[in-house]
Every structure is written in structure tokens, then in C-alpha cells.
Amino acid sequence: MNSIPxxxxxxxxxxxxxIGVTGVLIxxxxxxxxxxxxxxxxxxxxxxxxxxxxxxxxxGQVFVFFVMTVAAAEAAVGLAIIIAIFRNKLTVNIDxxxxxxx
Amino acid sequence: MxxxxxxxxxxxxxxxxxxxxxxxxxxxxxxxxxxVLNFFALAGLYLLLNAQFIAVVQIIVYAGAIMxxxxxxxxxxxxxxxxxxxxxxxxxxxxxxxxxxxxFLQVAYLLVFGSGSFTSxxxxxxxxxxxxxxxxxxxxxxxxxxxxxxxxxxxLAATIGALILAKKKFE
Amino acid sequence: xxxxxxxxxxxxxxxxxxxxGGIFIILLADLVIRDNxxxxxxxxxxxxxxxxxxxxLQMGTESFIFYLGKGNNHGxxxxxxxxxxxxxxxxxxxxxxxxxxxxxxxxxxxxxxxGEFYTLxxxxxxxxxxxxxxxxxxxIYVSLELLSLSSYVLAGFIAGSNRSSEASLKYVxxxxxxxxIMLFGISILYxxxxxxxxxxxxxxxxxxxxxxxxxxxxxxxxxxxxxFKISAVPFHFWTPxxxxxxxxxxxxxxxxxxxxxxxxxxxxxIKVGFISSVGTNGFWNFYENFDWQLFxxxxxxxxxxxxxxxxxxxxxxxxxxxxxxxxxxxxxLLAIAVLSEKGMLAFLVYIAIYMFxxxxxxxxxxxxxxxxxxxxxxxxxxxxxxNPYLAFGLSIFLISLTGIPPTGGFIGKLYLFIALLxxxxxxxxxxxxxxxxxxxxxxxxxxxxMYLTKALDDTTIETSKTELTFMFxxxxxxxxxxxxxxxxxxxxxxxxxxxxx
Numbered sequence: 001m002n003s004i005p006x007x008x009x010x011x012x013x014x015x016x017x018x019i020g021v022t023g024v025l026i027x028x029x030x031x032x033x034x035x036x037x038x039x040x041x042x043x044x045x046x047x048x049x050x051x052x053x054x055x056x057x058x059x060g061q062v063f064v065f066f067v068m069t070v071a072a073a074e075a076a077v078g079l080a081i082i083i084a085i086f087r088n089k090l091t092v093n094i095d096x097x098x099x100x101x102x
Numbered sequence: 103m104x105x106x107x108x109x110x111x112x113x114x115x116x117x118x119x120x121x122x123x124x125x126x127x128x129x130x131x132x133x134x135x136x137x138v139l140n141f142f143a144l145a146g147l148y149l150l151l152n153a154q155f156i157a158v159v160q161i162i163v164y165a166g167a168i169m170x171x172x173x174x175x176x177x178x179x180x181x182x183x184x185x186x187x188x189x190x191x192x193x194x195x196x197x198x199x200x201x202x203x204x205x206f207l208q209v210a211y212l213l214v215f216g217s218g219s220f221t222s223x224x225x226x227x228x229x230x231x232x233x234x235x236x237x238x239x240x241x242x243x244x245x246x247x248x249x250x251x252x253x254x255x256x257x258l259a260a261t262i263g264a265l266i267l268a269k270k271k272f273e
Numbered sequence: 274x275x276x277x278x279x280x281x282x283x284x285x286x287x288x289x290x291x292x293x294g295g296i297f298i299i300l301l302a303d304l305v306i307r308d309n310x311x312x313x314x315x316x317x318x319x320x321x322x323x324x325x326x327x328x329x330l331q332m333g334t335e336s337f338i339f340y341l342g343k344g345n346n347h348g349x350x351x352x353x354x355x356x357x358x359x360x361x362x363x364x365x366x367x368x369x370x371x372x373x374x375x376x377x378x379x380x381x382x383x384x385x386x387x388g389e390f391y392t393l394x395x396x397x398x399x400x401x402x403x404x405x406x407x408x409x410x411x412x413i414y415v416s417l418e419l420l421s422l423s424s425y426v427l428a429g430f431i432a433g434s435n436r437s438s439e440a441s442l443k444y445v446x447x448x449x450x451x452x453x454i455m456l457f458g459i460s461i462l463y464x465x466x467x468x469x470x471x472x473x474x475x476x477x478x479x480x481x482x483x484x485x486x487x488x489x490x491x492x493x494x495x496x497x498x499x500x501f502k503i504s505a506v507p508f509h510f511w512t513p514x515x516x517x518x519x520x521x522x523x524x525x526x527x528x529x530x531x532x533x534x535x536x537x538x539x540x541x542x543i544k545v546g547f548i549s550s551v552g553t554n555g556f557w558n559f560y561e562n563f564d565w566q567l568f569x570x571x572x573x574x575x576x577x578x579x580x581x582x583x584x585x586x587x588x589x590x591x592x593x594x595x596x597x598x599x600x601x602x603x604x605x606l607l608a609i610a611v612l613s614e615k616g617m618l619a620f621l622v623y624i625a626i627y628m629f630x631x632x633x634x635x636x637x638x639x640x641x642x643x644x645x646x647x648x649x650x651x652x653x654x655x656x657x658x659x660n661p662y663l664a665f666g667l668s669i670f671l672i673s674l675t676g677i678p679p680t681g682g683f684i685g686k687l688y689l690f691i692a693l694l695x696x697x698x699x700x701x702x703x704x705x706x707x708x709x710x711x712x713x714x715x716x717x718x719x720x721x722x723m724y725l726t727k728a729l730d731d732t733t734i735e736t737s738k739t740e741l742t743f744m745f746x747x748x749x750x751x752x753x754x755x756x757x758x759x760x761x762x763x764x765x766x767x768x769x770x771x772x773x774x
Binding site: 011025032065066069072077 | 232260
């Protein structure tokens with residue numbers, strides 16, 4: 001079926017995953033941190049779909065369906081928390097939000 | 103070079119570059135737009151993998167719903183630009199990049215190295231049929247009905263939670 | 274077909290059904306009787322008691338539900354003794370948390386929305402119940418997220434409180450990141466085995482066709498997600514801040530129930546991921562060349578040492594208890610790391626007693642914080658004279674957390690050490706013993722503050738009769754199990770088994 005070896009997909013998803021991890025570590029804007037987390041989830045989705053397609057079994061894609069549901073819910077809750085914080089402190093910079101030590 | 107590989111290279115490059123741009127832009131709105139681009143490229147890759155249903159859902163849910171939510175909040179809060187990302191006083195950021203590079207090399211190496219043991223047995227028929235709405239729908243509504251219900255409760259909890267947290271307080 | 278599913282549901286999933294139905298009942302009740310908060314507390318209690326009773330009736334059942342394959346050895350959920358035990362623990366601690374909520378000062382006043390609170394609390398509980406018997410990575414992931422999402426919101430439940438919403442933000446960032454890493458690990462595991470069912474994965478892993486390095490990477494990544502839930506070092510960074518910032522009933526709940534559910538997942542995962550079979554002598558056998566025992570031991574020793582040593586410097590009692598809960602996670606992890614049936618028994622005894630003593634300690638701290646408005650250690654000065662009953666109860670909880678006889682905490686530690694010595698783990702046993710001695714220092718520091726330090730002010734700390742009665746209801750099992758522990762141990766022995774092993 002595919003002239004593309006599965007390794008190509010895996011390397012791409014590993015790359016996106018580490019970019020996501022880097023984003024979480026270096027960005028200070030809480031919203032961008034959440035976007036980086038979405039990137040991590042997407043790289044996992046890519047791996048799941050790639051394997052699902054190469055194995056010819058649909059479970060991986062069913063899993064991706066659930067991951068998308070979870071990602072949507074997580075984004076909604078995360079952004080609501082950010083709005084609540086913003087209302088109190090007028091910032092979304094996670095360095096400035098520290099009553100506790102990070 | 104065949105057409106499929108060409109498409110893969112285009113989509114993969116777009117996905118990789120846009121994800122890199124996403125985390126390096128100072129303006130969060132531009133980051134969000136690059137993330138949308140990344141999601142579109144992923145949808146293209148899903149199509150290459152015969153996952154039609156997931157490709158469509160990727161665009162509708164991720165690019166359509168989730169990213170609009172992000173952009174909406176960004177515009178609502180109007181947070182302005184983040185100061186230069188790598189010029190902070192913290193050397194920890196360089197350390198973070200180093201860590202990420204190590205993670206990438208490790209993961210990539212292990213995935214490629216271990217790929218011999220992936221029980222991969224490309225079967226065009228099975229692969230084509232496993233990506234259709236019919237197959238996925240049947241799986242979700244028979245075998246995976248309990249996770250499906252749990253996902254329903256997850257969305258309920260998320261709705262209530264978002265309401266509780268973000269609702270304007272009347273005092 | 275349809276009938277079978279409904280029968281399955283009703284005969285094996287009663288607790289889950291009660292809780293799921295309870296969510297709707299509470300939502301409706303909140304609409305109808307919005308002003309009558311007592312009625313909502315009461316409804317929640319009734320639902321929980323029904324769920325608890327149905328979980329008790331389920332004792333001894335062992336079955337898969339929702340078969341995935343043609344055979345009957347793969348299922349979506351595994352109802353077995355171990356999961357039933359964790360269900361009993363989580364439901365029981367939810368009952369106690371409802372009582373916490375009724376008496377909590379943070380949750381008084383018009384701002385507290387009891388209907389929404391219980392919906393989220395039940396959402397969390399439903400996640401735990403499904404998690405404890407989940408045998409498929411899909412249901413595990415979804416229920417873990419249901420659990421986490423509800424707890425993110427609960428951590429930030431006090432509207433307009435900086436501390437609370439900050440705790441919530443930290444929790445959600447750390448939580449989402451670690452679950453993202455876990456998901457990536459799951460995707461690799463799926464690629465290696467071609468299935469998401471833990472038991473099917475087990476059959477594949479028994480045959481040595483899998484690349485163990487890649488498998489190790491995926492298991493390590495999944496471990497980050499689980500380690501986050503049980504707050505084991507080095508995945509514990511969120512714990513002190515979230516525990517300190519959350520409303521106290523939520524903190525207490527996170528420290529017991531959410532940890533118990535995490536451990537249930539851990540045990541099933543270890544047995545499937547690391548273990549080929551259970552030997553006749555009760556020890557668990559590894560796959561060839563795939564020995565993870567050292568990894569678990571290092572994690573648990575790191576958890577107890579870091580937890581105990583950091584707790585020494587804390588001046589906020591809530592934060593101190595957060596570090597102490599990290600240390601206790603270490604002890605429980607060590608019990609599992611013995612990888613034997615005796616270790617499992619030690620874990621079950623430990624977590625049952627841990628539930629009583631940790632919730633009790635949090636309750637006593639809450640009674641003080643209700644009056645003082647904070648949990649600083651100076652608020653406890655002179656408590657022994659201001660309110661001798663409360664001080665006595667708190668002392669018992671703290672002594673039990675240390676593990677000194679004649680309290681229940683000692684029995685938990687005793688069984689832990691028996692299992693350790695039985696597994697020839699002398700060094701870890703010695704380190705755990707040293708840790709117990711270190712922990713004595715900071716627990717006794719609170720007791721010393723209560724009895725030997727003069728109060729700075731003369732605010733009285735009064736407690737109502739009901740509050741004291743409830744606290745002594747938690748003291749009683751600790752003292753009783755400390756002396757007469759055979760029934761508890763016999764009870765726990767019934768629950769050691771896990772389906773398929």
C-alpha cells in the first residue's frame with residue numbers, strides 16, 4: 001500500500017513531541033503552554049494513526065477519537081482556569097503567578 | 103520519486119516547520135495560527151494513512167473548534183507579546199532545549215531501532231476499511247461503549263467546570 | 274447480545290451505575306431545591322452509601338465485562354478483588370469527604386455551589402471506579418482524564434481566591450503535560466503489540482518477539498502519568514503547591530482517593546507490563562531480561578526520602594502533610610515493589626489504615642483552620658489547652674502517621690517490613706526504617722507545638738459536638754486496628770488477587 005516506511009511517520013511524531021515538550025518548558029505564556037500540550041497530544045495521535053493504518057486494525061483510530069474528546073475538554077477547562085487567574089492577577093505569565101514557589 | 107512520497111514530504115515539512123514556528127513566535131496569536139497550520143498538515147498525513155474519518159474530525163474539532171477557542175481567549179485577554187523567548191536571564195531554558203534534543207534523539211532512535219519488532223504487516227484492504235466512519239462507528243458503539251459513556255461524563259464535567267471557573271462573579 | 278450487555282452492566286457495574294445516576298440526580302436536585310443545601314448534602318450521602326453497599330455485595334466476583342475478542346480472556350473492564358477493594362476505599366473516602374464538606378468553613382457562604390461541587394466530586398469518583406477496574410488502555414486513558422479534569426476544577430473551586438486558582442493552574446499544566454507524555458507512551462505500546470487491551474498485551478509480551486528497549490521507553494513514559502497520579506518522586510512537583518492551595522476537603526480527597534486509584538492502575542500495569550506469572554511461593558516472576566524491580570525500589574526510596582526530608586522545613590501544616598503524603602506514597606510503592614502476594618497484602622492493609630489516619634489528620638487541621646483561617650504551625654500553639662479533645666485526636670493521627678504502636682499506622686508498617694524481609698530486601702527495609710525515624714521529628718513538632726508552646730493570642734478554638742464525634746469516629750478505627758488487627762488483615766487477604774494472575 002504505502003511506499004512510505006512507517007519510520008518516517010514515527011520520526012516526524014517524535015520531532016513534534018519533543019517540540020511540544022520544549023514549548024512547555026521554555027514558554028511563559030500559559031496559553032502557549034497549553035498549545036504546546038496540544039502539540040504533544042497530536043504527535044501521539046499521529047503515532048496511533050500510523051500504527052493503526054500499518055497494522056490494519058481500527059483500535060488506534062478509535063483511540064484518537066477519544067483523545068480528541070479529551071483534548072477538547074482539557075482545553076476548555078484549562079482556558080477557563082487561565083481566565084479565572086487573569087481576572088485576579090491581570091497576567092497569564094506563569095512566572096508572575098507565584099504565591100508559591102514554582 | 104512517487105507522488106505519495108512527495109505529498110508526505112510536503113505535509114511533513116509543513117508540520118515540522120509550523121510546530122517549530124509555533125513555539126518560537128513571541129506573539130501568541132501568531133503561534134496559534136501556526137498551530138492551526140500544523141493541524142491541517144496532520145490532517146493531510148492522516149489522509150495519506152487512509153484515515154479519512156480522523157482526518158475530517160481533525161479539521162472540524164481541532165482546527166475548527168479547539169483552536170477557535172484558543173484564539174478567542176487570546177483575543178479576549180489581549181495578553182500582548184511575550185518578552186524575547188530565549189533572552190531571559192534563565193539558563194534553564196537552554197537546558198530545556200538540550201533536554202528536548204536528547205528526548206528527540208532517544209525517542210527517534212528507539213522507535214526506528216525497535217521498528218523491526220512492530221508487528222507491521224501492511225494489508226491494503228484492512229488498512230483502507232479500518233479508517234472509514236463505518237468501522238470506527240461500529241467499534242465505538244459496540245466494544246467501546248463504556249469509554250464512550252465515560253467520555254460523555256468527561257465533557258459534562260468539563261462544561262460544568264469551565265462554567266464554574268470562568269463565570270463572571272456577581273457581587 | 275443486548276441482554277447480555279445489560280446483565281453484565283447490572284451485575285458487575287452497580288457502583289458505577291449508582292454514581293453515574295447520582296450525577297444526574299444531583300444536577301436535577303440542584304435545580305429544584307437550590308436553596309436547601311442540606312438536602313443536597315443528604316442526597317449525595319444516600320447515593321454514596323448505596324454505591325458502597327453495592328460494592329460490598331460485589332465482593333468475591335471475578336469477571337471480565339465487555340469481551341473484546343472471541344475468547345473470554347480479554348475484556349474492557351476487569352471486576353476482581355483488588356479493584357473491588359480500591360472501589361470500597363474510594364467510595365468510603367468520598368463519604369467522609371462529604372462530611373468534611375458539610376463542616377468546612379471554606380465552603381460556607383452563598384458563593385459555594387454545592388450542586389456543581391458534588392457533580393464534579395462524583396465525576397472524579399466515577400473516573401476512579403472505572404480506572405480501578407480498567408483493563409484496556411482506552412478506558413484507562415479516558416477515566417484517568419475524567420478523574421484529572423474534575424480534580425483540576427475542584428482544586429480551583431473557591432471563586433476569587435488567588436491561592437486556589439493558582440493551585441488549579443499548576444495542577445492542570447503539570448497534569449496535562451504528564452498525561453500527554455503518558456499518551457505518547459501508550460501509542461508506542463500500541464504499535465509494539467497491536468492492541469490496547471492489557472491482557473492481550475500480556476500474552477504478546479510473554480513471547481519474546483518484542484524489542485525490550487522500545488518497550489522500556491513506552492513503559493517509562495506511561496509510568497510518568499501514573500507516577501504523577503500517586504505523586505511519587507520525581508513526578509511530585511505539583512503536590513505541595515496544589516495541596517496547599519486547594520480547599521481542604523479537596524486536598525484530603527486528592528491525598529487518599531486519587532492516590533488509591535492511581536495505585537490500582539499501577540498494580541494492574543505492573544502485573545501486566547512486568548510480570549510473566551505468579552509463582553507458587555507467592556512471588557511474581559519477570560519476563561526474561563526485563564527486571565524493573567530496582568527501578569520501582571529506587572522510585573519508592575526517593576519518594577519517602579525526599580518527602581520526609583522536605584517536610585522537616587515546612588511551617589504550613591497542610592504543606593507538611595502534602596510532603597508526608599509523598600513519603601507515604603513511597604512506603605506503599607515499596608510494598609508493591611516487593612512483587613509478591615505478601616507485598617500486595619501489605620499494600621492493602623497500609624492503604625486502608627492510611628485512609629483513616631490521613632483523612633483524620635486533615636479533618637483535625639480543617640477544624641483548626643476553620644477558626645484560624647490559616648494552617649500555619651503557629652496556629653496550633655497551645656491547642657492542647659484550648660481544646661484538649663481536638664489536640665488529643667490530632668496527636669493520635671500524627672502518631673499513627675509516624676507508625677508508633679499501639680496505632681493502626683504501626684500495623685501498616687509492620688506488614689510492610691514483614692513483606693520486605695520475606696522478599697530479602699534488607700537495604701530498602703533499613704532505609705524505610707530510617708525514614709520512619711526522620712518522619713517522627715516533624716510529626717512530633719506539631720504535637721510539641723500543641724502542648725508545649727504558649728499560644729500567641731487567646732482566640733478560642735471551639736468545636737461543636739458533632740464535629741468532635743466525627744473526628745473520634747476516625748480515631749476509633751486507628752486505635753482498634755492498632756491492637757486488634759486480625760480482622761482487618763483477614764479482610765484484606767480476600768482482596769489480594771487480581772484477575773488473570
